Amino acid sequence: MARTDFETRHLETLDRDLGRFSNLENATAYVSRPLVAPGVALAFVLLAGLGAMLAFGETSNTLVVAMAAVFGAYMALNIGANDVANNMGPAVGANALTMGGAIAIAAVFETAGALIAGGDVVGTISRGIIAPESIGTQSVFVWAMMAALLSSALWVNLATWVGAPVSTTHSVVGGVMGAGIAAAGFGAVNWPTMGKIAASWVVSPLLGGLIAAGFLWFIKARIIYRHDKIAAARVWVPVLVGIMAGAFSAYLALKGLSKVVKVSFGHSLLIGAALGLFVWLAMIPVIRRQSQGLENRNKSLKVLFGIPLVVSAALLSFAHGANDVANAVGPLAAIVQASASGSVTEAVSIPLWVMLIGAFGLSFGLFLFGPKLIRMVGSQITKLNPMRAYCVALSAALTVIVASWLGLPVSSTHIAVGAIFGVGFFREWDAERRLRAAQGSVPERPRLGPEERSRRKLVRRSHVMTIAAAWVVTVPAAAALSAALFLVLRQIGG
Numbered sequence: 001m002a003r004t005d006f007e008t009r010h011l012e013t014l015d016r017d018l019g020r021f022s023n024l025e026n027a028t029a030y031v032s033r034p035l036v037a038p039g040v041a042l043a044f045v046l047l048a049g050l051g052a053m054l055a056f057g058e059t060s061n062t063l064v065v066a067m068a069a070v071f072g073a074y075m076a077l078n079i080g081a082n083d084v085a086n087n088m089g090p091a092v093g094a095n096a097l098t099m100g101g102a103i104a105i106a107a108v109f110e111t112a113g114a115l116i117a118g119g120d121v122v123g124t125i126s127r128g129i130i131a132p133e134s135i136g137t138q139s140v141f142v143w144a145m146m147a148a149l150l151s152s153a154l155w156v157n158l159a160t161w162v163g164a165p166v167s168t169t170h171s172v173v174g175g176v177m178g179a180g181i182a183a184a185g186f187g188a189v190n191w192p193t194m195g196k197i198a199a200s201w202v203v204s205p206l207l208g209g210l211i212a213a214g215f216l217w218f219i220k221a222r223i224i225y226r227h228d229k230i231a232a233a234r235v236w237v238p239v240l241v242g243i244m245a246g247a248f249s250a251y252l253a254l255k256g257l258s259k260v261v262k263v264s265f266g267h268s269l270l271i272g273a274a275l276g277l278f279v280w281l282a283m284i285p286v287i288r289r290q291s292q293g294l295e296n297r298n299k300s301l302k303v304l305f306g307i308p309l310v311v312s313a314a315l316l317s318f319a320h321g322a323n324d325v326a327n328a329v330g331p332l333a334a335i336v337q338a339s340a341s342g343s344v345t346e347a348v349s350i351p352l353w354v355m356l357i358g359a360f361g362l363s364f365g366l367f368l369f370g371p372k373l374i375r376m377v378g379s380q381i382t383k384l385n386p387m388r389a390y391c392v393a394l395s396a397a398l399t400v401i402v403a404s405w406l407g408l409p410v411s412s413t414h415i416a417v418g419a420i421f422g423v424g425f426f427r428e429w430d431a432e433r434r435l436r437a438a439q440g441s442v443p444e445r446p447r448l449g450p451e452e453r454s455r456r457k458l459v460r461r462s463h464v465m466t467i468a469a470a471w472v473v474t475v476p477a478a479a480a481l482s483a484a485l486f487l488v489l490r491q492i493g494g
Contacts, residue, residue, distance in 0.1 A: 048073035072332035076361020085373035086416035090389035093378025113321025114359035130180030148175035151482035178479030204414030209422025212395035246276020382424030424459035
């Protein structure tokens with residue numbers, strides 16, 4: 001049956017109205033999408049505060065502990081958003097992992113590291129920077145730790161917003177130092193420890209960069225620049241994977257599992273050497289099988305480094321969760337201890353609910369806000385492939401081992417980003433060297449001008465300056481903010 005003119009006009013009007021509603025729904029979804037992550041984060045922070053009230057019980061300090069739990073959850077979210085990118089960024093930038101895969105692996109291993117082996121360095125955060133006995137009363141100590149927690153969280157949040165990977169350890173150290181100075185003067189600060197931390201600003205990125213550049217040079221010299229790349233890879237890739245396995249075994253024994261079992265530095269090296277030798281021998285037939293049928297070109301080599309790179313990212317996340325969860329729960333644990341006992345000199349123990357706030361906060365922060373920094377670390381400083389990203393991951397483990405041997409406190413953020421810079425600057429140097437060699441063999445070839453040389457830089461100089469400035473400013477900025485917050489909180493709290 002044919003439609004009347006009225007029915008046709010009615011249906012056209014209905015289609016237009018439905019189209020407008022559809023556009024309105026799409027626009028609403030587009031506008032509200034950026035609000036989902038902050039909304040989920042706010043819900044987590046409030047749940048942390050409510051959970052703390054239930055776990056701590058009804059006392060005169062319950063509200064103070066709940067407020068500290070809120071600040072601790074906020075700090076954990078920011079650590080997950082900023083710090084975890086250093087472990088997953090290289091693997092994502094090298095296309096060895098998708099963003100979703102990286103977030104899933106990091107969330108599992110960060111949480112496992114925090115719950116299984118976390119908390120061993122809480123004492124350093126809560127008592128190694130300032131002397132608690134110099135603070136005075138229990139209430140002053142609690143407000144000092146509260147200010148340290150909030151100031152470091154705010155600073156890391158700002159750094160994540162501007163796209164600068166900073167050391168969350170240095171942020172919380174600066175926060176504790178600033179609150180300690182405001183509460184008891186400069187004499188309350190452990191200045192030798194602060195001097196070592198300041199030295200690590202230089203030592204961490206330099207060590208990480210040099211080790212990463214050294215391994216990239218080795219891979220280029222022994223594999224990439226060889227006539228038969230596949231034959232060379234069959235010899236050296238098992239050796240490199242064995243070195244990686246040994247380094248991570250020693251790293252985890254030394255830094256990640258100290259809560260489960262105490263291992264000396266010498267024993268950790270023996271464990272690493274034994275497992276490294278085993279993995280080297282086991283990988284020889286595996287690499288031989290993987291390399292069958294591969295073309296003799298650089299792109300084929302990436303296949304051989306993919307799985308080791310994913311495994312290294314997972315292990316780095318486990319060790320990071322074990323160590324850096326203390327940045328969120330260290331001051332919180334000190335507040336809970338002081339509020340429960342009334343003493344500021346007792347050893348700090350970590351209740352399970354405090355560790356859960358830190359562990360899940362790391363994962364939520366990574367899931368909700370981590371992709372921005374993962375992309376920046378993985379692809380915006382310099383271009384990474386599996387071989388270069390492998391050098392970055394291996395450098396992170398080896399640098400921590402070398403620094404522990406030298407007795408130097410180092411930042412995992414500084415090491416990882418320094419390693420990426422090292423890889424990028426080595427590529428620039430190597431490209432320049434090969435260009436000079438090619439121009440020397442062809443005298444009539446024109447020399448490149450300064451503008452063309454600048455265009456061919458393989459490391460983005462803007463990121464170098466932004467990140468370096470953020471590193472230098474982190475401790476004094478967090479300290480100044482913490483001192484100001486301490487004065488405000490003390491006035492509010494009485």
